Structure formats: C-alpha cells, structure tokens
Amino acid sequence: MGHRVLVCDDAIFMRTMISDILAGAGYEVVGEAETGVQAIERYRELHPDLVTMDIVMPDMGGIEAVREIVKADRDAKILMCSAMGQQALVVEAIQAGAKDFVVKPFQPSRVLEAVQRVLG
Amino acid sequence: MDVRKYADLFLTESREHLTAFNQLLLEWERDPAATGAVGGIFRAVHTIKGMAATMGYAAVADLAHRVESLLDGVRRSERTANAAMLDLLFRAADALERAIAESVAGGDAAPGVALLLAELDREAAAGPAAPVRESRPSVPVILPQTGPGKGRTVQVTIRADAQLKGARSLLVLRRAEGLGPVSAVTPAPVAFENDAFDGRFSFRLDSAAEVAALTAALVAVGDVERIEVSDEVAEAAQAAAGETQRSRHIRVDLRCLDELMNLTGELVIARGRLHTVAARFSEPDLHDVSGQIARLAAALQNEMVAARMVPVWQVFDRFPRMVRDLARQTGKQVAFRVEGKEIELDRAILDEIAEPLVHLLRNSVDHGIEASDERVAKGKPAVGQLVLSALRERSTVAIKVADDGRGISREKVLARARQQGLVEAGVAALADEELFHLISRPGFSTAEAVTDVSGRGVGIDAVTAALRALGGSLEVRSEDGAGTTFTLRLPATLAIVRALLARVGDELYAMPLTHVAETFDARPADVQRVQGREAVLLRGQLLPLVRLREVLGAAAPAVPRRGQPVIVLELGERRTGVVVDALVGQQEIVVKSFEAPRGMLPVFSGATILGDGVPALILDAGGLV
Numbered sequence: 001m002g003h004r005v006l007v008c009d010d011a012i013f014m015r016t017m018i019s020d021i022l023a024g025a026g027y028e029v030v031g032e033a034e035t036g037v038q039a040i041e042r043y044r045e046l047h048p049d050l051v052t053m054d055i056v057m058p059d060m061g062g063i064e065a066v067r068e069i070v071k072a073d074r075d076a077k078i079l080m081c082s083a084m085g086q087q088a089l090v091v092e093a094i095q096a097g098a099k100d101f102v103v104k105p106f107q108p109s110r111v112l113e114a115v116q117r118v119l120g
Numbered sequence: 121m122d123v124r125k126y127a128d129l130f131l132t133e134s135r136e137h138l139t140a141f142n143q144l145l146l147e148w149e150r151d152p153a154a155t156g157a158v159g160g161i162f163r164a165v166h167t168i169k170g171m172a173a174t175m176g177y178a179a180v181a182d183l184a185h186r187v188e189s190l191l192d193g194v195r196r197s198e199r200t201a202n203a204a205m206l207d208l209l210f211r212a213a214d215a216l217e218r219a220i221a222e223s224v225a226g227g228d229a230a231p232g233v234a235l236l237l238a239e240l241d242r243e244a245a246a247g248p249a250a251p252v253r254e255s256r257p258s259v260p261v262i263l264p265q266t267g268p269g270k271g272r273t274v275q276v277t278i279r280a281d282a283q284l285k286g287a288r289s290l291l292v293l294r295r296a297e298g299l300g301p302v303s304a305v306t307p308a309p310v311a312f313e314n315d316a317f318d319g320r321f322s323f324r325l326d327s328a329a330e331v332a333a334l335t336a337a338l339v340a341v342g343d344v345e346r347i348e349v350s351d352e353v354a355e356a357a358q359a360a361a362g363e364t365q366r367s368r369h370i371r372v373d374l375r376c377l378d379e380l381m382n383l384t385g386e387l388v389i390a391r392g393r394l395h396t397v398a399a400r401f402s403e404p405d406l407h408d409v410s411g412q413i414a415r416l417a418a419a420l421q422n423e424m425v426a427a428r429m430v431p432v433w434q435v436f437d438r439f440p441r442m443v444r445d446l447a448r449q450t451g452k453q454v455a456f457r458v459e460g461k462e463i464e465l466d467r468a469i470l471d472e473i474a475e476p477l478v479h480l481l482r483n484s485v486d487h488g489i490e491a492s493d494e495r496v497a498k499g500k501p502a503v504g505q506l507v508l509s510a511l512r513e514r515s516t517v518a519i520k521v522a523d524d525g526r527g528i529s530r531e532k533v534l535a536r537a538r539q540q541g542l543v544e545a546g547v548a549a550l551a552d553e554e555l556f557h558l559i560s561r562p563g564f565s566t567a568e569a570v571t572d573v574s575g576r577g578v579g580i581d582a583v584t585a586a587l588r589a590l591g592g593s594l595e596v597r598s599e600d601g602a603g604t605t606f607t608l609r610l611p612a613t614l615a616i617v618r619a620l621l622a623r624v625g626d627e628l629y630a631m632p633l634t635h636v637a638e639t640f641d642a643r644p645a646d647v648q649r650v651q652g653r654e655a656v657l658l659r660g661q662l663l664p665l666v667r668l669r670e671v672l673g674a675a676a677p678a679v680p681r682r683g684q685p686v687i688v689l690e691l692g693e694r695r696t697g698v699v700v701d702a703l704v705g706q707q708e709i710v711v712k713s714f715e716a717p718r719g720m721l722p723v724f725s726g727a728t729i730l731g732d733g734v735p736a737l738i739l740d741a742g743g744l745v
Contacts, residue, residue: 010163010167011133011137011167011170011171012129012133013126013129013130013133013134013171013174014167014170014171014174016126016129017123017126017174054170056162056163056166056167057163058160058163082284082287083166083169083170083173084173084283085185085315086284087284087286087287087312087313087314087315087317088313090284090287091286091287091290091312091313094287094290094291094294095290099291100291100341100342101284101287101291103283103284104170104173104174105170105173105174105175105176106174113342114342117340117341117342
C-alpha cells in the first residue's frame, strides 16, 4: 500500500538517508525539496501522504513552509526533522501544524515509528 | 544502520557547505554590517552539524555546534563582525574542513581544536545575548489557562530518554485537544520551550471517552512513559490520493557517466567504420540505416557531452578564500575578482586545471603583486588587482589569470638563461613567447631560481604539461612593472574532438582542430630560409615551418612535388606551419590518452582509432609550435 512521501531537506545527504530509511520500509518517496518554497510547490503538485520537513533551509525555513502547507491543507501530515537543541523551533512547528518530529542523528527505528504514528 | 555508505555523499556535500561558509565569510568581511551573510553561514554550519551527527562524527558535530551557537548569538543580537571574530570563524572553517577529512578517513577526533573550541565559546558568551532562545518571538500560547477547568485530570510523564520532551508534551496536548476541551495545563505550555523541562505535566480533559481508550490515544503520540487519568475517544484516519510525479533530477555516479562517455566514444568509432564499409556497397537501405545511426550517435554524443559539462564556479569558488589567505600571509593587499563563473567545461578538464590554477594564482600573489608601499612608490594603486576569468572562444574555453603586479623580470630571466647557456650571449631582449619558452622549461625553475627570478617560472613547466595532456595550451604576456597575464586555452570537452587527419609516409596522424587555423599548399619555391629555419610568406607574414617527417624521424620525403600541404597551427600569438605528406580529411575522433613511454617524442597527446579501425596518434599542437 506504500504511502507516498515528500522529503524536504537542503542537504542531499539527509534526503538520501531519509529516502533510504523510508524506501527500506516500503514507503514510496515521490518527491524531494531543498527549500521551504520548493516544499510548498511540491506539496501542491504531489499531494503526498506524508512530508518530512527540515527546519533550517534556505529561501524559506521549514516552519514557514508548514504554516503555508497547513493553510492550504489542514490535514497535511508533516513530520519535522530537527537537530538537537531546537526545542523551541519544534514547538513552534507543532503550533504551526506539524504532526510529529524526529531528532537528528536519525535512528531508523525512531524515524519509522514517527512515520507510522503520523500516518495513523 | 550502516552509515559508511553515505560517507562519500557526506564528504561532497560538506565541502559544498564549507565553500559557502568561506564565501559568505568573505562577503561578511567586506561588509561587516551585512547580517544576511550570517544567516547563510548559520545554515551551512547547521547542515554540516546535522549530517555529521548522523554519521556519528562527534568531533565535527561538536565543532559545528559551537560555531552555530556563536552565529546564533550574533544573528539575534545583530552584532557586527569584527576582525577577531572573523578570524576566529575563518579558523573554525579550516578546522571543520580538517575534522571532516579526518573523520571520513576513519580518525576519531580533530587534533588541536580544544583551544579553538574554548575561543568559540568565549566569543559566543561575549555577545550581549546569551545563547538561550528566550528572545526569539515567543510562541503564541494556544491553550486557554482557565481556573480549575472541567473534566478529569490527566497526568502525563514523558519517557526519561525521550528527545525534546517539551515538543513531545505539546504533541500529547494536541492529541488531547482532539478528544475534548483541554484546560488547566500545568506547567503552562511556555515551559515546554525550555530545554530543562522534565516532561511531567497535567491538564484537565472534558471527554466522555473511556480511560483505556483515552490512555491508548495519548500513549500513541509516542515516547509517553505513563498516563494517569483521575477518573475515562479515538481519532480519525485520513487518506490522500493523487497521481505520482517523479523528481526531475537524479544523481548519477561520475564513474557511470565516464563509462557512458566511453561507450558513446566506441559507438562513434563504430559509426565511422560502418560509414566506411557502407560506402563500398551501393545498397540504399544500408546507406539509410548507416545515416540514421550516424545521426543518432551524434545526438547521443551531444547529450553525453552536455551531461558532463559543469560550470567553472565549482572549482573557482574556492579561490577567493585562498587568495585572501595568501594575501594575508604575504602581507599584501589584493582585490580578487572572478569573471565568467557560469562558463561550462567538461568535468574531467575542470578537475585537472584546479591544481594549475592554484599554482598561477599563488604565483601572482606571492611574486607578482608588490607590497602596498612598493606599489605606491611606483605610482600604482595600493591594492593589487588579480582577476580570474573564463571566456568561451569558439570550441575552446580561455581561462585567464591576470595581475597588475611587477611582471616577470626579463632581465633576471635573461641572466639566468645565459647562466644556463640557454640563450646566445648577444640576445638583449626577450619577446613574450621567448620569455614563456624559457620559464616553462623543465628545470629552469629550480629552487635557486625562486629567488633569482622573483619566483616566476616556478612550476610553469608543470602547468604547461598539465595543459598539454588535456590538449590545451598556456601562453603568457608580461610587461615589466605592469603585470602578467597567463592564458589557459582548453577544449570545452575532452572525450570527442574534431580533428584533421594528415598522412606522413604510411601513417595517419590526427591534429585536433582546436589549434588549427587553416591549411594551404606551399610550393617548394615559396620556402625560404630565415635564421637557419624554413619559413614561408603567408599573406605578408613570415610563417616558420616544421616538417612532420623530420620531427618523426621518418625517411627523407619521396619526390618533392609541386606543392606540399601545410597545417597552420595557432597557439595564442604563435603560429607555425606543419608540413605533411597529405591531408586526408576531418573526422571526429575519440581521444584515448596514454602514458607516454619513456623516450617518446613529446609531440603526441594521445591516440585514437579511426573509422576503418586503424589506430592513429594524436599530435599535440603545443609540442610542435
């Protein structure tokens, strides 16, 4: 049944790793975005089941992107990807409508748990 | 998960971010009030931190984290940059680079960074704002804080080992809100932003759901240790659908691209053979399919070449930082400019010229550009100009390194050349090309020459050799006291070039068109002897001749005929006519470089296989002119 996922991170490294973790568990990564602006555009195009969103990105950060995506689609399922020490930012992202978060460095099991939780 | 397979990707991407880090630092140094750069640096370092932590490179992550803390303070307090802080950040960039290399190589720590770490922390603390996120615009509190509240009391304990307990608590509250009205949150949710929050809180929930269902719903948020409901819903699932659209870019391993290029090259050779074979038969279908294959192969080749092209900034972008450091080390003032960054070159060529460019730039700063006081004394602006530019010229790309320094001292080069017996005692002046010829001689630039000849010539032979191997050339123009310009001419792509085929005896030779200006027939009567060399007058200009037969040591020419074909080679200002037995035609050739055997004539740059399967050596214009 492979849920469709949009992966947003400015680092190819992170996108590759997240994509590998997700693909390994049977999810389908249908798109990638490097900036908040791209994330919004790609979300509009792809209507993915889940979005993984980095917080710090050029152009427009992840939190702003969450706000915009949720404004257009209240049901958007967005999983924040945060670094340690970004509690306040994650809190802000959740206020903006993010559904869950994972903390770098990623442990695949934790990422997949969070994805399953968000997808319900 | 085995993260080692991501090491290459980590390294590549970290380097890109380090380059950005350095460039933005330079920008910030030029304009200390420009806080825009700080945000960019912050993002670069932040990304490196996240990646390094994922790879388990603690030393890199730690260093990046300290830099990030410093920058965060700077960003929020809008501190302007001062020299000490910039210097610290430049050193931090270098340390990060070393730590990254060390970590990827399997080492565990960056040596000698303890001092730097302490300095970073001190600098971060020096800022007016403490590195706590209190001053950031506070998150609007969405939850009402009304008196005792209605419903049952729910006590939540987040797991002790959970990350970001505050954020997790907020998710629990969110989930609870889905079950019924929530009130009396203790402590107030603003506390969730504090990293010290221990993950224990309570609230009142007005819901008719059973305790078990309620507990299950809240535990499902994850990382929940315990839910206690002092006295007793579910949530909906959502689905989404839409057609699949794929990302338009994919990453391809460079080796794969190289192999594809090789195969395309083989196909181009086979196409040539097919064409030759087909010419022997008068079979329309065969000619049709041969023509079609030729067109398809050409189209494929174009696409392959395009896929290998990368903009020169991928290499040029690291130079501003290098020039800055060099200028500082040598105590000089240098304004460095890069032009034509968007010009594209074959990736393989770009990789090969990075080293030579470093060499030339270093020479310019070290030996070309004078110290400020010396410049002022000469009536020049105190700040020296150094320009690195790329320019597309027909099928070639010209890259110039130009400075307005002291120029190469002809006197000293001449003196040195005399000393080594390279020039006649009577020679009093050197033209650009003679000068170039001397400084690019291997061995001319010995350690001794570094001081004697103001360092010019150091490694110029190496630069020339590197360019020749690529089928390119190097030329120099230098004016005493006014500066030096080195021009590197390179084919835009390496793998497949158009070449002129010439015959000498029974052998075929290929001359890439990059340096071919024209061809003509020289009658024996036109050939004169000038200063012991053969030459012809071409449109009023004397063109020195080289007989390929003699160069190759082949037997004396058969019977001199009416006219002999001459290929005019042009390398910058220098022109030479190469006399061959016959011209065979033009053809695309696939360049196969080789390790020249010892003692081989220095006039070949590679070999190729022609359409009919016959091998031919590729002539190097630089070796003949």
